[in-house]
Amino acid sequence: MNDEKKSDSIQLEEVSSRGLPPLSANHESRTGEADSSGAVGSVSLKKTQGFFAERPLPAIEMATRVLSHLTRRDVLVFGAGALAALAGAGFLLPQETLRRWGARNVNFPAKEWFLNRALRIDDDVAETLYSGNRRVPTYTKSQITPLKNNYNGATPDPGYISGWNLTIDGLASGLSISLDIRNLLTRFSVQEQITRLVCVEGWSAIAWWAGLRFDDLLRAFPPPSQAKWARVESSVNLDASGNPDPYFMSLDLATARHPQTLLATHFNGQPLTVDHGAPLRLLVPVKLGLKNVKAITKITYVAEEPRDYWAERGYSRYDGI
Amino acid sequence: MSHSTPLGCEPNFTSTSLEEPGVLVAKRHHLLVRWSHWLNVPILLGLILSGISIYWASPVYQHKPDPNTGNVDVAADIGIWLCTHVPGLHHYVSPPDWIYNHLSLGPGMLALALRLHWLCAYSFMLNGVVYLAGLFMGGGWRSLLPRRADLFDAVRMLRYYLGFPFAKLGRRKWLHPRFNTKYNALQRAAYFSVPVAGCLSAATGWAIHKPMQLHWLAGLFGGYDAARVWHFWLMWVYILFVVPHVILVFADGWDTLRSMIAGWTTRVKRSKVIANER
Numbered sequence A: 001m002n003d004e005k006k007s008d009s010i011q012l013e014e015v016s017s018r019g020l021p022p023l024s025a026n027h028e029s030r031t032g033e034a035d036s037s038g039a040v041g042s043v044s045l046k047k048t049q050g051f052f053a054e055r056p057l058p059a060i061e062m063a064t065r066v067l068s069h070l071t072r073r074d075v076l077v078f079g080a081g082a083l084a085a086l087a088g089a090g091f092l093l094p095q096e097t098l099r100r101w102g103a104r105n106v107n108f109p110a111k112e113w114f115l116n117r118a119l120r121i122d123d124d125v126a127e128t129l130y131s132g133n134r135r136v137p138t139y140t141k142s143q144i145t146p147l148k149n150n151y152n153g154a155t156p157d158p159g160y161i162s163g164w165n166l167t168i169d170g171l172a173s174g175l176s177i178s179l180d181i182r183n184l185l186t187r188f189s190v191q192e193q194i195t196r197l198v199c200v201e202g203w204s205a206i207a208w209w210a211g212l213r214f215d216d217l218l219r220a221f222p223p224p225s226q227a228k229w230a231r232v233e234s235s236v237n238l239d240a241s242g243n244p245d246p247y248f249m250s251l252d253l254a255t256a257r258h259p260q261t262l263l264a265t266h267f268n269g270q271p272l273t274v275d276h277g278a279p280l281r282l283l284v285p286v287k288l289g290l291k292n293v294k295a296i297t298k299i300t301y302v303a304e305e306p307r308d309y310w311a312e313r314g315y316s317r318y319d320g321i
Numbered sequence B: 001m002s003h004s005t006p007l008g009c010e011p012n013f014t015s016t017s018l019e020e021p022g023v024l025v026a027k028r029h030h031l032l033v034r035w036s037h038w039l040n041v042p043i044l045l046g047l048i049l050s051g052i053s054i055y056w057a058s059p060v061y062q063h064k065p066d067p068n069t070g071n072v073d074v075a076a077d078i079g080i081w082l083c084t085h086v087p088g089l090h091h092y093v094s095p096p097d098w099i100y101n102h103l104s105l106g107p108g109m110l111a112l113a114l115r116l117h118w119l120c121a122y123s124f125m126l127n128g129v130v131y132l133a134g135l136f137m138g139g140g141w142r143s144l145l146p147r148r149a150d151l152f153d154a155v156r157m158l159r160y161y162l163g164f165p166f167a168k169l170g171r172r173k174w175l176h177p178r179f180n181t182k183y184n185a186l187q188r189a190a191y192f193s194v195p196v197a198g199c200l201s202a203a204t205g206w207a208i209h210k211p212m213q214l215h216w217l218a219g220l221f222g223g224y225d226a227a228r229v230w231h232f233w234l235m236w237v238y239i240l241f242v243v244p245h246v247i248l249v250f251a252d253g254w255d256t257l258r259s260m261i262a263g264w265t266t267r268v269k270r271s272k273v274i275a276n277e278r
Helices: A002-017 A025-040 A064-092 A095-100 A109-129 A181-187 A214-220 B011-015 B031-057 B074-085 B095-103 B110-137 B150-169 B185-209 B215-220 B224-252 B254-261 B269-277
Strands: A059-063 A166-169 A177-179 A191-198 A204-213 A229-234 A247-252 A262-267 A281-283 A298-302 B022-027
Touching: A059 A064, A064 A109, A064 B022, A064 B031, A064 B254, A109 B110, A177 A181, A181 A262, A191 A262, A204 A214, A214 A262, B031 B095, B031 B110, B031 B224, B031 B254, B074 B095, B110 B185, B150 B185, B185 B215, B185 B224, B215 B224, B224 B254
Parallel strands: A166 A298
Antiparallel strands: A059 B022, A166 A177, A191 A204, A204 A262, A229 A247, A229 A298, A262 A281
């Protein structure tokens, strides 16, 4: 091996001594880059403008066969990479997309697992970014923008409001308590805020809310210390055709304790309308809109992450923004 | 450096006889630059396709609801226009979805598109770091820096490109302007802009992904909604870059393409010019 190498460099030395330019291979290959600029640029260095100036590419002498071998090898590697990318695309793209492009209908169980891994990484990043002390920007009344009724299904019939109660379960006391809207409003102080609500779809609205702080509710009716999550649900939620479709959502208690996380009772200075989740909705500006449950009927504190309506439909679970 | 001992790695080629002629070659692109360059192809495709699917959920460009269809989306209008005016598309089943069916993963798949977008976005940022590492390890970053004469040289190059088809038609000689540098001024501007656009895409992406924790970042771009618009138009930088980029690489020939696959170029005369004539 060593002998063979030597024969190469001998060959090059001979070639270069036969009158090729001074930037010959044997010199380069021995001295490496640090020196090469000196060797190649012994003339040019005088005029280069220093650190930022472009430097000539160090040239070496290479046998034609070596060059074509190296090129062939790298083209093959490149082709293999292109095939791998194609296979990766077939593996990762949604079935519906592949079908539309006329590709064979394939589904791997690992695909869901892999994409969910990526989603969990993004959730972990979001959780790392969260700080309980960092407040979200607030706005003035002149900056308020319209907020549409974004019930995913049909808007519930307002009949439920008169008999409405908030049930809180999973408390440290072991009791289950039930509060009506008058209890809530007399017992807790009301906080007003004008914040932005951001939807996973990309639109957002700046709205004026008022309500009690979730943190105050947690202090008044504390969960046991091992509880890390709240399951927030609305039993009055409907699907698109008007059938009952209870909405349930997971909320980490760290976010519930954020000073701007409200159980909102008022919108634009008026009690919530049925469109916006009368009589009590969650307003958690550090989360996507889909976590802002309307017409909450029950809050349960649990130790393990509870199920989440939209996470079961392919969206992320933490949804911190 | 990898270019310093290419022959030492190739002991099998000792049969290269003493008589066989050699060529002068130079390593034009560092290994990491080449890898990250090609990885950008699937990653950017994934980002754009999933990005337009995400755009579908809440288009940036909207108008008042159309009285007949209720449509608000300009992209849907374009699809409808295409299906009305382009022969062969008249019977397309869902004209408002034409754009999304052909230029994205498809309409109505936000959850899937988001998951792919995050996957590609993290890959894109990692790949950008690899690219920058390659630029610095191979010294290639110096060739990308703007120069004082760039504006003038860019005009020369533009004049060359614009005049090229006419000169060909008139069978006149049309000489490529000579440069002693790795790239001409137009190339340099393009190759410098794309990584800058990459950084801006990542920054605006974070701004709209985490508009509360990183609200200062959204503020840099004029707020949450403006950051979305930035993010949308930055996509067009890549699209507008890629089209001439691919055409010109093929026009320039095999050596240029090989230098991005294998790294080697045999066009080393220019570097000699730098070394000897300056």
